[in-house]
Amino acid sequence: MSRRSTAHPALIALGAVGAVGVACAVWGVGIERHLYTVREVSAAALPPGTAPLRVLHVSDAHMAPWQRRKQDWLASLADLQPDLVVNTGDNLGHRDGLVGIRRAFEPFAGTPGVFVHGSNDVHGPTPRNPLRYFAGPSKRKITVEKLDTDALDRFLGEDLGWADLNNRAATVRVGDRDVDFFGVSDAHRDWDDLDVLPEAIAGLGTREASRPLLGVTHAPYQRVLNRFTDLGADALFGGHTHGGQVCLPFFGTLVANCDIPLSQAKGLSTWTHGGRSVPLNVSAGCGHSIYAPVRFACRPEATLLTLTARDTPA
Numbered sequence: 001m002s003r004r005s006t007a008h009p010a011l012i013a014l015g016a017v018g019a020v021g022v023a024c025a026v027w028g029v030g031i032e033r034h035l036y037t038v039r040e041v042s043a044a045a046l047p048p049g050t051a052p053l054r055v056l057h058v059s060d061a062h063m064a065p066w067q068r069r070k071q072d073w074l075a076s077l078a079d080l081q082p083d084l085v086v087n088t089g090d091n092l093g094h095r096d097g098l099v100g101i102r103r104a105f106e107p108f109a110g111t112p113g114v115f116v117h118g119s120n121d122v123h124g125p126t127p128r129n130p131l132r133y134f135a136g137p138s139k140r141k142i143t144v145e146k147l148d149t150d151a152l153d154r155f156l157g158e159d160l161g162w163a164d165l166n167n168r169a170a171t172v173r174v175g176d177r178d179v180d181f182f183g184v185s186d187a188h189r190d191w192d193d194l195d196v197l198p199e200a201i202a203g204l205g206t207r208e209a210s211r212p213l214l215g216v217t218h219a220p221y222q223r224v225l226n227r228f229t230d231l232g233a234d235a236l237f238g239g240h241t242h243g244g245q246v247c248l249p250f251f252g253t254l255v256a257n258c259d260i261p262l263s264q265a266k267g268l269s270t271w272t273h274g275g276r277s278v279p280l281n282v283s284a285g286c287g288h289s290i291y292a293p294v295r296f297a298c299r300p301e302a303t304l305l306t307l308t309a310r311d312t313p314a
Helices: 009-034 068-080 097-108 130-135 149-159 194-202 222-230
Strands: 037-046 053-058 084-087 113-115 168-174 177-183 213-216 235-238 267-273 276-282 301-309
Touching: 037 267, 037 276, 053 068, 068 097, 068 301, 097 149, 113 149, 113 168, 168 194, 177 194, 194 222, 222 235, 222 267, 222 276, 276 301
Parallel strands: 037 301, 053 084, 084 113, 177 213, 213 235, 235 276
Antiparallel strands: 053 301, 168 177, 267 276
16 A cells, blocks of 8 residues: 655645745845835815925935936936925935936926935945844944035036025925925934024025925934924925835834834824924835845835815914
8 A cells, every 4th residue: 555645734834935935025126126106195284275286205216327217217207297396315325326316307407396315315325134123223334435425416406406405494486486495414314403493494584374384304203303393394204214115015114214103104194293283295215225125015106295275274
């Protein structure tokens, strides 16, 4: 009598888990990180009686010169004809990343815009163990490659005409009206100087009640969002989190690399502080470190956010 051999159930389970793991890795590394998408949302944020404002929010390109698919997609967003662009930093991901950033954003020349820095607009990327993010926000490196931030700022500021909001305020002409902005440099590296903002905003002159005031940061730390809200921002913009980059389906973000609640680490939500509630948009970004080329359950994105008028004053 022959005896039928059967695999041990544990081996079958182990093989199944391994197959799922391989499939997830193939999807995250080879497919999803290239599935660029535009998230279209709207929020009532502007002073009553104000015309809508179509804002293209881009963030965290982490650009390397060879990433032409990402460059082409970013360039194609100019076809959306936004009223203005908000760039929340981490544009560079390689010492020669400005080559790709120029190719990606040149079609936006003439479109009003603003920008702030993330750390990867100043320092080059370094290899990291992604599991360390579960221990809290990542720490700065002692030895890093210095990037050509001045060249990046000349391109964004002079060639494109976008306003630099790194611990500054600015009035930007958008169509036939003015929009006021203020912002900070990367709070994740403690480069934010919140104390200079009241004077910077006062320097914009007498503000009409109908003039929007928007706050822009790279890293959406609670201290920054709270201060922005106190200063009267009508809406808040942030990046940095990558939306978690690797998320769990049906659960969402696992880590945010800052102290923002995980439920608000990507997408449009409401930030409440000091009796005020304002829209907050945190972009999941469209890139990743060259040392962590993966996205899972978190597609690379840009946001087309239409800000509309509130029914009542803030």
